[in-house]
Amino acid sequence: MSDTKKIAVILSGCGVFDGAEIHESVFTMLAIAKHGAEYTIFAPDIQQHHVVNHITGDEMNETRNVMIEAARIARGAIQPLDSYKAEDFDAILMPGGFGAAKNLSTFAFEGAESSVEEETMRVIKETHAAKKPIGALCIAPAVVAKALGKIEVTIGEDKGTADAIEKMGAIHKPTNHGEVVIDTVNKIATTPCYMLDANIIQIAEGAENVVKATLEMI
Amino acid sequence: MSDTKKIAVILSGCGVFDGAEIHESVFTMLAIAKHGAEYTIFAPDIQQHHVVNHITGDEMNETRNVMIEAARIARGAIQPLDSYKAEDFDAILMPGGFGAAKNLSTFAFEGAESSVEEETMRVIKETHAAKKPIGALCIAPAVVAKALGKIEVTIGEDKGTADAIEKMGAIHKPTNHGEVVIDTVNKIATTPCYMLDANIIQIAEGAENVVKATLEMI
Numbered sequence: 001m002s003d004t005k006k007i008a009v010i011l012s013g014c015g016v017f018d019g020a021e022i023h024e025s026v027f028t029m030l031a032i033a034k035h036g037a038e039y040t041i042f043a044p045d046i047q048q049h050h051v052v053n054h055i056t057g058d059e060m061n062e063t064r065n066v067m068i069e070a071a072r073i074a075r076g077a078i079q080p081l082d083s084y085k086a087e088d089f090d091a092i093l094m095p096g097g098f099g100a101a102k103n104l105s106t107f108a109f110e111g112a113e114s115s116v117e118e119e120t121m122r123v124i125k126e127t128h129a130a131k132k133p134i135g136a137l138c139i140a141p142a143v144v145a146k147a148l149g150k151i152e153v154t155i156g157e158d159k160g161t162a163d164a165i166e167k168m169g170a171i172h173k174p175t176n177h178g179e180v181v182i183d184t185v186n187k188i189a190t191t192p193c194y195m196l197d198a199n200i201i202q203i204a205e206g207a208e209n210v211v212k213a214t215l216e217m218i
Numbered sequence: 219m220s221d222t223k224k225i226a227v228i229l230s231g232c233g234v235f236d237g238a239e240i241h242e243s244v245f246t247m248l249a250i251a252k253h254g255a256e257y258t259i260f261a262p263d264i265q266q267h268h269v270v271n272h273i274t275g276d277e278m279n280e281t282r283n284v285m286i287e288a289a290r291i292a293r294g295a296i297q298p299l300d301s302y303k304a305e306d307f308d309a310i311l312m313p314g315g316f317g318a319a320k321n322l323s324t325f326a327f328e329g330a331e332s333s334v335e336e337e338t339m340r341v342i343k344e345t346h347a348a349k350k351p352i353g354a355l356c357i358a359p360a361v362v363a364k365a366l367g368k369i370e371v372t373i374g375e376d377k378g379t380a381d382a383i384e385k386m387g388a389i390h391k392p393t394n395h396g397e398v399v400i401d402t403v404n405k406i407a408t409t410p411c412y413m414l415d416a417n418i419i420q421i422a423e424g425a426e427n428v429v430k431a432t433l434e435m436i
Contacts, residue, residue: 014232014240015290022232022291026244026418033418054289055296062280071272072233073240075412078273194293200244200251 012099021097027207096138112167135214145170156192230317239315245425314356330385353432363388374410
């Protein structure tokens with residue numbers, strides 16, 4: 001048996017406005033590798049909620065698949081989320097981007113009343129039941145909160161989002177750049193990243209800090 | 219006048235097989251910011267050569283625009299390459315990915331006989347004529363070599379690519395992970411990144427080193 005920690009990274013597409021936030025995803029992968037752990041990248045094999053032109057913000061008349069687009073960040077090395085088994089991994093990490101709130105859940109549209117995508121829900125619940133840690137960045141903590149209920153998380157300081165999270169039964173703690181909220185009972189580590197008006201250095205630090213906190217709970 | 223160095227980053231799409239390599243692009247941006255410089259991201263407003271499914275490697279029956287896709291990496295903050303003026307910047311940085319060899323040039327298909335996309339050619343030549351440095355990662359040095367001819371570059375150790383670069387009149391120096399070839403006469407800094415079989419830590423180091431070398435020539 002190898003002692004190398006095995007981490008599943010769950011992506012939600014490729015691009016902040018309709019998929020996984022790219023900087024958060026890449027810095028999460030880098031931080032895992034720097035800490036001597038290994039990552040395997042997963043995404044659900046489903047259609048994206050929509051496709052957004054990242055210059056204009058307009059919806060494009062196209063359909064794209066979450067896993068196929070996320071494979072751009074993964075350089076092709078990606079697995080369908082339905083193949084994830086908690087027994088094969090030591091922790092999961094969920095970068096943010098609107099994909100978490102549009103593809104992995106309906107949080108962007110329905111807030112506290114949102115639902116979590118089927119496989120994402122299974123993966124979060126299975127990992128939590130196996131007492132393995134979950135790290136989440138940016139808006140992804142809202143998905144974990146919807147799935148697990150009474151956990152302690154942060155998405156930074158946005159009041160509307162924090163209120164929705166509390167309405168779902170979770171506890172929200174405000175944070176600033178690079179800070180991590182650690183729920184030691186439930187083994188959940190979260191950090192705001194681009195939920196704050198952040199620069200790229202602050203994103204790298206936030207990813208580093210939440211990955212470190214997650215790995216320490218293994 | 220601000221003393222902050224202004225760097226133009228030129229992207230070629232979003233995804234290693236048909237656009238800009240995402241990790242190289244993000245680590246280039248991070249390294250520029252870490253060194254206290256500012257970046258502005260550019261891409262040509264042209265159609266991609268093609269769209270590749272990054273899981274299977276198959277061509278997809280779609281068309282995508284290089285600048286619109288590159289905006290995913292830029293989080294929307296992107297300028298059309300035809301608006302670039304060398305007088306507004308202190309240096310340019312070109313991450314790799316097949317986009318450099320398929321969208322910014324035809325190097326992937328025609329090697330030494332390739333041509334460089336019109337605006338990319340203008341930008342490289344104008345920057346070089348203004349005696350401002352150019353940094354390039356992965357396969358992007360082949361585009362710079364095609365545009366400028368007799369310069370010294372590296373793309374790592376791939377013999378076929380190196381031979382094509384020499385056939386275009388440039389000099390190729392083999393390198394390993396993280397190493398940078400600096401042509402001080404022409405102010406060109408290049409590093410192999412994913413032209414070698416590299417891990418993500420080595421890519422971050424390569425980007426850091428080539429950005430540092432480029433900034434030092436300003």
